[in-house]
Each structure stands twice: as structure tokens, then as C-alpha cells.
Amino acid sequence: MTVTVRQLLEVLGDGNFHSGEALGKALSVSRTAIWKQLSKLSDLHIDLESVRGRGYRIPGGLELLSPEEITAGLKPDAGALLTALQVLDTIDSTNAYARRQLELDGAHGSAYLAECQTGGRGRMGRTWVSPYGRNVYLSLVWEYEGGATVLEGLSLAVGVAVRRAVTALGVADITLKWPNDVLRDGRKLGGILLEMTGDPVGTCRVIVGIGLNINVPSGIAKTIDQPWHDLADHGLSRNTIAAAILSELLPLLSDYTRTGFTPYREEWQGYDAHRGETVQIRTPRQSVTGVARGVAENGALCLEVDGQLQYFSGGEVSLRPAD
Secondary structure (H helix, E strand, C coil), X not given: CCCCHHHHHHHHCCCCCECHHHHHHHHCCCHHHXXXXXXXXXXXXXXXXXXXXXXXXXXXXXXXXXXXXXXXCCXXXXXXXXXXXXXXXXEXXXXXXXXXXXXXXXXXXXXXXXXXXXXXXXXXXXXXXXCCCCCEEEEEEEEECCHHHHHCCHHHHHHHHHHHHHHHCCCCCEEEECCCEEEECCEEEEEEEEXXXXXXXXXXXXXXXXXXXXXXXXXXXXXXXXXXXXCHHHCCCHHHHHHHHHHHHHHHHHHHHHHCXXXXXXXXXXXXXXXXXXXXXXXXXXXXXXXXXXXXXXXXXXXXXXXXXXXXXXXXXXXXXXX
């Protein structure tokens, strides 16, 4: 019989010491098999403490995702909309996995979470650092009629939903950065990546990908190439956070054809991290500096340049404070 890293972590996740012998007995394998799996934990950026005569432990423990806990934590209206929820171990990315599922069975209303991503990414091909068992990596699939037009402003509306979920759990100082970042104290807490497949003017499916920093290990923090924040100081359960996000996100996606971005626009602008500030917009062809004046009804960024208003949509566009 073999043992997986996840099975080992289900035991070590309590944060207590476990001897090699006790681990082998609990998992019905030899101590050699246990040692082989223990040696893999450093590659997953999991801190493992070893004390002679006491055994091994993960300081502070490690909470693994549980589909049962997440579904039990959903609000009733959201639970009725979820068709499937799958918790994966180590994959390339939840968005990539969702795309593959689309090719198999459609996957409308399906949510996919992972403990670890080896190829997590944000907009414009940026790498999303994805340590094992520490953050939330979530993708949700929804089908629409009417093509890309009905999805205008969706990434901003999803940002509002994520902010609502996190704020409801007691976290303050959450703002939003156009077009798809969630900030805490001005530093990146999470990101949103939308990918569309199907007919751009007919039946299409959107994959809503969300990455949220919950408890970033110190050993991997130095690899993140921008100011960041997590929720470690709040001690929140990853399962609780995942359920809270899905509880906001599922009704949003279900109603979006009818409502569009309109009911989310004022709230988004109320928490716009850069409204009224001088910012720089960069596209593959140009760089424009102006004052951020909120967003249009379709989610486009409104920038005042030399007294004139200009509008920028998403895609290969980035925003940053002006130098």
C-alpha cells in the first residue's frame, strides 16, 4: 500500500507531534514510506519541525480544503445553484483544469478548488505564486447566451463579490484596483482572471478564476514580485472563506444576464483604490497618464487626460500609480 502527501497532511494538519512509527501505523505503511513523503514537504513550502524523541509536526497546523465543509457553509440560494464542487490536490491551475472539463461535459455551475497550483497565473501571463494548502485557488464555470456583450464589467463585479465575502468575515481595509485586483492596505490580496470559451456572439462559457492569499509562507514570500498582503492575522478558515466567496459569486453569475454591471458599479467605485489619483495606463501600444475618474457603465476605466475623458477597457491594459 502507498501513501500520498495529502493523506500524510491529513494527520499532520492538527499541528501536533507524530512519531514516524505512529504515522506509519495510522496510515498502514512502513516508516520508510512515511519518510519518503515527509521529504517532499519542503518542495511544497510546508514547514516541518522534527524533534528527536517526539517526531514531526507542522507548526500551527495546516487546514486542507473539504468539499463537505465548503458546501455546508454555502448560503441556501448559492447552494441551489452549485452543480458540482471538486477539491483537487496539485494541478497546473484551476482555470486550466476547468477548461479541460468544459471539453468533457460542459461543467456549467461547477466549482474547482486546488491545494496547490504549479502553473497559476494572473492577467498578462504573470505568475501567481501558489503554495500548498495556504491560499484559495478557485475557478467557477458559467454558461451564457448573448456572447461577450452580456459579460461587460463582470471582472469588476466579481471583485465586489470577493470584497463582500472577505469583509463579512471581519477583514477591513479591502479596496479594489481596476480591472481585477483585490487589495488590502493598498497591497495585493487577490486577483481575478476571466477566460471565455465558445461563441463570442452566442452561447459562451466563462471561467471565473480567483486567487486569494490566506497565509503565505515566509519562505515563499520573497518570490512574490509586488507588494502583497494575506489574511494570516485573522486566522480565518480556508473552507469558510471559500464558502463565503461562492455564496456571493454564484448568485451574481446566475443573475448577471439580467442585471449586468449596473448594480455593482456604485459599490465598486466606492472602494476604488485609485479614484481621484494620478495614474498611468499602459497598453501594448501606448502609455497614458491621467486622473482616475471611476468606471463607465460597461466597466471601462475613465481617465481624465488634459481635461478630456478617455475610456479604457480590460485585456492587455495595466494600471499603476504615476511616477
